Amino acid sequence: MKIPAEPKVILRSCRDYDPERIRTIIREGLEELGLRPFGRTLVKPNLVAAGPLFPYAYTRPEFGEGVLRALQDVGGSSMTELAAGERCGITVPTRVAFRESGWDAMLKKIDVKKYHFEEEQQVEIPLSHKDRLRDYLFTPEPVARADFFVNCPKFKAHPWTTVTFSLKAYIGIQDDRHRLIDHDHKLNEKIADLQHIIQPSFIAIDAITAGEGRMLTPTPFPLGMIIMGNSQVAFDAVCCSIIGVDPMTVDHIRLAAQHGFGSTDLSKIKITGDVSLEEAKQRAKGFKVGLIRVEKYFEGTNISAYAGPPPDSEAGDYCWGGCPGAIEEAIEILRVFDKETDKKLTRMHVVFGKYEGGIDAKPGEKVIFIGDCADWKGQLHGKPVAIESLYKDRSSLDPHVATSQDIFAKLASAKAKLAGDVVRLEGCPVSVAEQVLALVAVAPGVKNPYLDRSNMLTFTRAYLGWKARVTLNKLQRRRYQQNGSFGSRGQAAPELA
Numbered sequence: 401m402k403i404p405a406e407p408k409v410i411l412r413s414c415r416d417y418d419p420e421r422i423r424t425i426i427r428e429g430l431e432e433l434g435l436r437p438f439g440r441t442l443v444k445p446n447l448v449a450a451g452p453l454f455p456y457a458y459t460r461p462e463f464g465e466g467v468l469r470a471l472q473d474v475g476g477s478s479m480t481e482l483a484a485g486e487r488c489g490i491t492v493p494t495r496v497a498f499r500e501s502g503w504d505a506m507l508k509k510i511d512v513k514k515y516h517f518e519e520e521q522q523v524e525i526p527l528s529h530k531d532r533l534r535d536y537l538f539t540p541e542p543v544a545r546a547d548f549f550v551n552c553p554k555f556k557a558h559p560w561t562t563v564t565f566s567l568k569a570y571i572g573i574q575d576d577r578h579r580l581i582d583h584d585h586k587l588n589e590k591i592a593d594l595q596h597i598i599q600p601s602f603i604a605i606d607a608i609t610a611g612e613g614r615m616l617t618p619t620p621f622p623l624g625m626i627i628m629g630n631s632q633v634a635f636d637a638v639c640c641s642i643i644g645v646d647p648m649t650v651d652h653i654r655l656a657a658q659h660g661f662g663s664t665d666l667s668k669i670k671i672t673g674d675v676s677l678e679e680a681k682q683r684a685k686g687f688k689v690g691l692i693r694v695e696k697y698f699e700g701t702n703i704s705a706y707a708g709p710p711p712d713s714e715a716g717d718y719c720w721g722g723c724p725g726a727i728e729e730a731i732e733i734l735r736v737f738d739k740e741t742d743k744k745l746t747r748m749h750v751v752f753g754k755y756e757g758g759i760d761a762k763p764g765e766k767v768i769f770i771g772d773c774a775d776w777k778g779q780l781h782g783k784p785v786a787i788e789s790l791y792k793d794r795s796s797l798d799p800h801v802a803t804s805q806d807i808f809a810k811l812a813s814a815k816a817k818l819a820g821d822v823v824r825l826e827g828c829p830v831s832v833a834e835q836v837l838a839l840v841a842v843a844p845g846v847k848n849p850y851l852d853r854s855n856m857l858t859f860t861r862a863y864l865g866w867k868a869r870v871t872l873n874k875l876q877r878r879r880y881q882q883n884g885s886f887g888s889r890g891q892a893a894p895e896l897a
């Protein structure tokens with residue numbers, strides 16, 4: 401992986417989602433950077449969640465259309481394949497995100513192929529760098545084999561990692577079962593490790609309408625820009641600078657720089673375009689990031705939150721990448737779906753990590769210990785209670801045998817798991833989807849977005865399509881095993897969905 405010695409970031413003004421204007425800007429960006437797409441060219445948008453609940457969470461299809469058409473303009477016949485691929489979040493089939501975001505219709509219109517990453521062959525990529533979390537990572541075959549990889553994230557804040565620009569969007573190059581491994585207090589290290597799978601040849605971020613405060617349900621922020629670059633760390637450093645954040649305070653950016661993926665030193669980055677850095681900063685004035693501890697987040701609501709440290713002593717006093725941030729996203733989804741959510745929630749207490757303080761739960765108020773590392777002793781409702789940590793060291797987790805979470809199974813079991821005044825939700829992490837279901841299960845009357853009738857048909861169809869494709873993959877697996885090696889990169893072998 402070659403990191404440009406002289407990274408460049410281009411700041412362009414673009415106030416509207418006009419695909420033709422975006423196409424021109426991207427084409428000019430590719431030409432200025434001297435880039436010509438070739439071979440298997442893969443575009444990865446951020447489609448973490450899409451649809452009416454998440455209007456500002458994803459890279460808009462008009463943006464994608466502009467990027468894909470510009471790649472066609474510049475790459476032409478030197479591309480053997482042009483495709484878009486993604487794994488969305490919150491345990492929803494990626495088919496739903498492609499459809500709800502409008503990317504499906506757009507790709508059909510311009511005749512570009514798509515990949516739902518969780519439905520593709522998963523390829524094992526060996527890692528050998530110092531301080532890695534694991535000796536290998538899995539990624540979908542289209543990512544592993546891409547010749548010209550294009551990252552098209554959305555310019556957003558993030559409640560666990562401060563920002564989600566180009567580096568952080570790499571969480572979508574893993575399917576759920578691999579993505580959720582190390583998605584805890586080591587999340588920033590995981591993001592840095594993911595950089596070793598592939599580096600983008602070209603980055604173009606949708607900063608026309610940015611998202612502030614959160615990542616799934618952000619507040620729209622009209623930044624009116626397209627930012628392009630050829631070096632992932634340099635790119636994120638400039639984006640940070642635009643919103644007044646020191647990139648070295650964002651752990652995954654600092655770690656990726658330490659891993660050799662570029663510099664955060666603005667004096668070493670060439671910044672060009674029709675918007676100066678100063679003007680970009682003016683446009684971004686007041687942009688809010690989302691890093692708020694859970695105790696503070698729920699102040700003034702019917703939820704009291706308590707958080708102790710996660711298990712590893714080196715990880716500090718809070719699990720920024722796991723359960724506490726997930727409940728913040730969960731409550732925001734419910735608030736968007738049901739405006740009366742806060743009124744309907746009964747008094748409850750949520751506890752994370754090895755918390756050592758008191759829990760002021762009155763009779764009838766539910767106490768939920770969330771996550772495998774929850775660990776607490778004390779009196780609740782007049783009785784002694786001892787919650788013991790179930791945390792398993794990460795070295796005991798084998799990604800080869802990881803299984804994906806089934807949202808229908810979770811729907812069916814959510815209520816039963818939460819019966820009683822003092823309950824525990826197991827998992828590391830307990831995902832956003834599970835925490836949405838948990839809050840709905842304990843708060844009568846709060847509407848469940850997973851049971852929304854207008855979405856159910858799309859959701860069920862997508863789910864069945866996904867499972868059918870996975871079954872087909874299993875049949876193909878036998879064929880690959882009979883034929884021996886799967887591919888040319890590293891020692892990759894097929895590990896099928």
Ligand code: SF4
Pocket residue numbers: 583584585710711719721722723724752753770771772773774827828829830
């Ligand atoms: S159980 Fe949750 S809070 Fe604890 S380490 Fe895992 S992700 Fe973090």
